[in-house]
Amino acid sequence: MIIIGVGTKNPAKIEAVNQLIQNQSMDAIIRSFDVPSGISAMPMSDSETRQGAINRAKAVLQQDSEVTFGVGMEGGVSDIDGDMYLCNWAAAADRHGQLISAGGARILLPEVLAEGIRAGHELGDLADEYAQQKNVRTHGGTIGILTEGRITRTEMFLHILKLIEGMYAHRKTENS
Numbered sequence: 064m065i066i067i068g069v070g071t072k073n074p075a076k077i078e079a080v081n082q083l084i085q086n087q088s089m090d091a092i093i094r095s096f097d098v099p100s101g102i103s104a105m106p107m108s109d110s111e112t113r114q115g116a117i118n119r120a121k122a123v124l125q126q127d128s129e130v131t132f133g134v135g136m137e138g139g140v141s142d143i144d145g146d147m148y149l150c151n152w153a154a155a156a157d158r159h160g161q162l163i164s165a166g167g168a169r170i171l172l173p174e175v176l177a178e179g180i181r182a183g184h185e186l187g188d189l190a191d192e193y194a195q196q197k198n199v200r201t202h203g204g205t206i207g208i209l210t211e212g213r214i215t216r217t218e219m220f221l222h223i224l225k226l227i228e229g230m231y232a233h234r235k236t237e238n239s
């Protein structure tokens with residue numbers, strides 16, 4: 064059995080790992096840790112968002128010596144030619160120094176959310192106000208609001224985690 068350490072207490076993210084385990088019939092359990100992302104609270108680029116995911120994955124390995132894989136997930140925004148997109152990254156680190164990262168689907172943010180972020184607010188707070196809901200970030204996420212629930216934050220992170228698990232499997236075949 065492996066122990067997957069997840070660097071968050073956000074249930075929407077933890078559920079993505081849970082679903083990966085079910086999907087891949089992995090013999091694994093989850094432990095969750097409140098680790099620092101080491102970046103700003105509202106990451107403003109792909110580079111920063113990816114770094115947050117990597118920092119979390121590595122921090123988990125430091126927190127608990129029994130953890131087999133550290134997993135980090137981070138959400139942020141990324142500007143393309145003046146348009147602001149929601150972006151998401153995840154990373155997995157093992158004890159052999161192997162680090163795998165991947166990014167997820169992007170969705171254009173409505174201008175009212177983009178303006179709020181440019182003014183220094185966090186997307187989580189803006190999304191709650193926009194949707195007239197509480198804790199969007201721990202439920203369907205902004206992507207869930209903007210797609211009328213067709214793709215939720217959990218589904219989006221599950222997709223990224225499948226990419227990472229698949230790349231890990233591919234590397235094993237390459238090295239065998």
Ligand SMILES: O=P(O)(O)OP(=O)(O)OP(=O)(O)OC[C@H]1O[C@@H](n2cnc3c(O)ncnc32)[C@H](O)[C@@H]1O
Pocket residue numbers: 070071072073076104105106136137138139185186187188190199200201203204205206216
């Ligand atoms: O508890 P953690 O794991 O930190 O999860 P989080 O919901 O705070 O999410 P992130 O730190 O990964 O995201 C950075 C910021 O971007 C916001 N954010 C990112 N993706 C979001 C989403 O889908 N819905 C709402 N807010 C989001 C949120 O406000 C965070 O402050």
Ligand SMILES: [Mg+2]
Pocket residue numbers: 104
């Ligand atoms: Mg956060």
